[in-house]
Amino acid sequence: MNTDFLDALTALETDKGIEKEVIIEAIEAALISAYKRNFNQAQNVRVDIDRDSGTIRVFARKEVVEEVFDPRLEISLEEAQQMDPNYELDDVVELEVTPKNFGRIAAQTAKQVVTQRVREAERSIIYSEFIDREEDIMTGIVQRQDHRFIYVDLGKVEALLPQSEQMPNETYKHNDRIKAYITKVEKTTKGPQILISRSHPGLLKRLFELEVPEIYDGTVEILSVAREAGDRSKISVYAEDPDVDPVGACVGQRGQRVQAIVEELKGEKIDIVEWSEDPVEYVSNALSPADVIDVIVNEEDKSTQVIVPDDQLSLAIGKRGQNARLAAKLTGWKIDIKSETEAKELGLLDEAEMEKSEESVNEEASLDE
Incomplete structure (x- = not known):
């Protein structure tokens, strides 16, 4: 491992936010397994990567004992004191056992570790981004479908639209652009899983927030939503300012605002009613x-x-x-x-x-x- 590799880890730390020291420690741990696997060794070893030069060394760790029963794990007090008189019983002696051709194995192992860590970091970044978008609306592109899900590309990740969350009056074709409501973001072994909905009442609420500035800025509030997706919905709205017409704000001039939402929901009828205590x-x-x-x-x-x-x-x-x-x-x-x-x-x-x-x-x- 050379200094170029260490420089690459520094760049990775800047670009991906993965700490260089964390990666090096992960490589050291992986190299211990690689050493034991490739050189058929059962001894206790430590791998050290020099943070300046990139030099890799393998050390066998042996406990100082009076009588040696397993030379792979133990060393006699007499032999240890020949190397350093200060050694005492129960101390640990480290002996370098770096194989001559260990560099090639180290390079392969390092590459695997870095690739894995980068993948994990990217998944973590995507999860962090989307966990903040739960109960929000996003636009995606339909990719494919099977008997369980429609797969929708949200840019950095593919979201799942279950059959139960689809609108009964709607068909989905490849490359269709649709707005969907994010219902759940989960961590899995394969990365974040995003579940979306076209039938959730929250989708209707978010669509009104997009179309009606008075709702977005809080002048008008949506207090309740009742929805039978694809057929008919009702929303109740309220404005604290008596000079504001909450229903009129949602309908828009010549019905333009509500009509845009009806078109997005493929003709779903929407009743807008004024809330009252x-x-x-x-x-x-x-x-x-x-x-x-x-x-x-x-x-x-x-x-x-x-x-x-x-x-x-x-x-x-x-x-x-x-x-x-x-x-x-x-x-x-x-x-x-x-x-x-x-x-x-x-x-x-x-x-x-x-x-x-x-x-x-x-x-x-x-x-x-």
Whole structure:
């Protein structure tokens, strides 16, 4: 091993961030195994690499004993003191045993160690970069697919898009550019494994952050997302500033902002509703585009009975119950939808009117106080 190799290790330290001393120590450890393997030696040895010249030397380490039972591991006190009178029992004597043709083996071993360390360092760098991108969105290029995954090139690493995270209405072709949500970054023996999703609600949230500056800067907040990927989604938005229209900001001029997201999600319908701390208003908004006559709230079991016009019942419930299901998921409230006719038969409208009357009386009493 020459000084050029040491210079190369110094350059590697600068470029890849791998400490030169760490590599040299790893080479020394690997050379011990190489020496024992290639020269059929079972003795205890130490390999030393001179940090200035690159010279490699192999030393057999032997314990000083009164009586030698294994000459490969032990040396008598008498013999040790012939080399140095200061040796005592239980000391360790080092004798150089460097083979003449050890340089070639050393070069091969060093190359293997350096290659392995560089690979490990690159994997570590990629892992560190992507672990910070969990729950973030990235653009990748579809490479290939099998019965389990679609493999997407993210630049420095190939990510896995499982079947369960794919959109049912979407087909993926080679070289397609897609935006995906990073769900998990794991360390494996083969390097970092990146799992991505096209169906995760987080993808919808991140797409709105990209398209709507008011969300990115915090003027408008997305408080909840309910999604049935590829078909329909609902998001609830809120702005602390009363002069800001959170729904309008997300829709954009002539619907341009939301339309860009719909196109990215291959036509997925998106309802944008305004969040409210009042469950009556929030549930009413969440059932958009259906009109709501009234919402009866049961705080105890966090459930609501929603009354809608007869001609709005199917719209409020939605195809296969989807609109009501998404609204319940978005708000966190159970939602039971009744038509106006059914509500009258059950006396729910009278109950709702009584609740409103009580609220009105309480408000007036509060004002009088």
